Amino acid sequence: MKITVIGTGYVGLVTGACFSEFGFDITCVDTDPRKIEALQAGRIPIFEPGLEALVQRSALEGRLRFTTEAGPAIENSDVIFITVGTPSRRGDGHADVSFVVAAAETIADHLNGYKIVVTKSTVPVGTTRRIAEVIRKRRPDAQFDVASNPEFLREGSAVEDFMRPDRVIVGVESERAREVLRQLYRPLHLIETPILFADLETAEVIKYTSNAFLAMKITFINQVADLCEKVGADVHNVAKGIGLDRRIGPKFLHPGPGYGGSCFPKDTLALVQTARDHDAPIEIIETVVRLNDQRKIAMVDRIAAALDGNVQGKRIAVLGLTFKPNTDDMRESPSLVILPRLQEMGAKLRCFDPVGMTEARDLMPDLTYSSDPYEAMQDADAVVFLTEWNSFRALDLERMKQILRRPVVVDLRNIYRPADMRERGFAYHSIGRK
Known part of the structure; x- marks a missing residue:
C-alpha cells in the first residue's frame, strides 16, 4: 500500500x-x-x-x-x-x-x-x-x-x-x-x-474531548494542590490515592505551573468555540481555560514570595524552558508567561534548558542563556525549576548550595523532596506540599 x-x-x-x-x-x-x-x-x-x-x-x-x-x-x-x-x-x-x-x-x-x-x-x-x-x-x-x-x-x-x-x-x-x-x-x-x-463527526469529537478531559485533570490537580498547601496535606499522596481508583487513573495528576504545548491550549479553545457555536456551551472547559491562564501568572507571585515579595534586582536561575521534558517545543510553555513578567518586575534571569534554548532564544531574545545548570545558578538569589528534565533530578546539591548567593529553591515541578532539601539547608518551595 x-x-x-x-x-x-x-x-x-x-x-x-x-x-x-x-x-x-x-x-x-x-x-x-x-x-x-x-x-x-x-x-x-x-x-x-x-x-x-x-x-x-x-x-x-x-x-x-x-x-x-x-x-x-x-x-x-x-x-x-x-x-x-x-x-x-x-x-x-x-x-x-x-x-x-x-x-x-x-x-x-x-x-x-x-x-x-x-x-x-x-x-x-x-x-x-x-x-x-x-x-x-x-x-x-x-x-x-x-x-x-x-x-x-x-x-x-x-x-x-x-x-x-x-x-x-x-x-x-x-x-x-x-x-x-x-x-x-x-x-x-x-x-x-x-x-x-x-462516523466522521464522532471521531472528530473524540479527539477534542480527549484533550479537553486531560487538560481538565491537570487543572483539577493544580487546584487541589493549592488546597493541600492550605490544610497541610500532600498533593502527591492525594493524587496517588485518587489515581488508584480505576475510574480515575493516575495519569495527568501531577501538579505544576499549568499546561502548555501544541495541543491542550489550542484544542480546549477550539472545543469551547465549537460548543458555543452550536449553542451547547461546555462551561467546565471554559473554566479550565481561564484557570490555566491564571495559573501561569500565579507562579510569578510564588517566585516573588520566595524572595521576600520583591524580585527587583534579584538574580534568578531558571532551569527548564520547554512546556514538558523530552521535547524542544516551546509553544504555550508556562515559561513564555512567567519569565517576561519576572523580567518586567526587575529580575535578572539566567536560563538553561537541555534542548529548548534555540527555540527559546527566538521567542525570548532578551533573556540571558547559560551553557549548563551550574553556570545559570552561579551567584543567583534563587533557582526556579520550570521543566522536570531527568537531568535536573540528580544535580549536585552541595555544589548548588555553594554557588547560589542565597539557598532559595522554587520547585514548580516537585522534582525534589522537601525534607531532603531542608536538611541540606535550602529554603525550599514546592507545589501542594507542606
Whole structure:
C-alpha cells in the first residue's frame, strides 16, 4: 500500500516514519524546500526521542521519501493523510483550517483514481465533510472517500504512542474505506490494539474531548494542590490515592505551573468555540481555560514570595524552558508567561534548558542563556525549576548550595523532596506540599 502524508510537522513526520516502519511505502510532502532538503539529508527539524533513527533507517531502506512535489505523490498513492497545522485563529480561538482546505484543493487537482483522503490534523467537527465538499466541487468526477483518523501522540513519547497506542479511532462511512484502513492498521491489531470505527463527526469529537478531559485533570490537580498547601496535606499522596481508583487513573495528576504545548491550549479553545457555536456551551472547559491562564501568572507571585515579595534586582536561575521534558517545543510553555513578567518586575534571569534554548532564544531574545545548570545558578538569589528534565533530578546539591548567593529553591515541578532539601539547608518551595 502506498501512502502520501501532506505536512511534515510533528504529526506528519511521526506518522510517515512509523507507517514506513510497518513496511508501507511512504512519501511525505511539504511546501518548505529547506525542511525537505534537511529531511532528505537525514536531519529532522524537531527533537523527538527515537524519531531521527527511525527516519534515517526507513529512508535508507527506500520506504520513506520526502518531496515538495505533491502531484506525483498523490497520483501514486492509495491513501492520503492530511497532517498540516490547525493553529488557533486570532481573535476568536477557533481552529484555523485554511491549511487543511488548501491541502484538499491540492489533492483534488491530482486525483487519478480511487483514493482515501484521511484527516489526521486536529480539526473542528464537520471539517472532514468539508474536505469532501471541497474535492467534489473541484473534481465532480473524482472517486474517493474521506475519513477522520485523529492522532493521540504525546510529545516526547510519540514513536511509542504510535507503535503501541491505547486505541485507534477511525471515522469512516464507506465499507471500502473501512476495509483499507483496517488493513493499514493491521500491524497494531496483531498486538490487540483496540480499533474503534465510528462516523466522521464522532471521531472528530473524540479527539477534542480527549484533550479537553486531560487538560481538565491537570487543572483539577493544580487546584487541589493549592488546597493541600492550605490544610497541610500532600498533593502527591492525594493524587496517588485518587489515581488508584480505576475510574480515575493516575495519569495527568501531577501538579505544576499549568499546561502548555501544541495541543491542550489550542484544542480546549477550539472545543469551547465549537460548543458555543452550536449553542451547547461546555462551561467546565471554559473554566479550565481561564484557570490555566491564571495559573501561569500565579507562579510569578510564588517566585516573588520566595524572595521576600520583591524580585527587583534579584538574580534568578531558571532551569527548564520547554512546556514538558523530552521535547524542544516551546509553544504555550508556562515559561513564555512567567519569565517576561519576572523580567518586567526587575529580575535578572539566567536560563538553561537541555534542548529548548534555540527555540527559546527566538521567542525570548532578551533573556540571558547559560551553557549548563551550574553556570545559570552561579551567584543567583534563587533557582526556579520550570521543566522536570531527568537531568535536573540528580544535580549536585552541595555544589548548588555553594554557588547560589542565597539557598532559595522554587520547585514548580516537585522534582525534589522537601525534607531532603531542608536538611541540606535550602529554603525550599514546592507545589501542594507542606
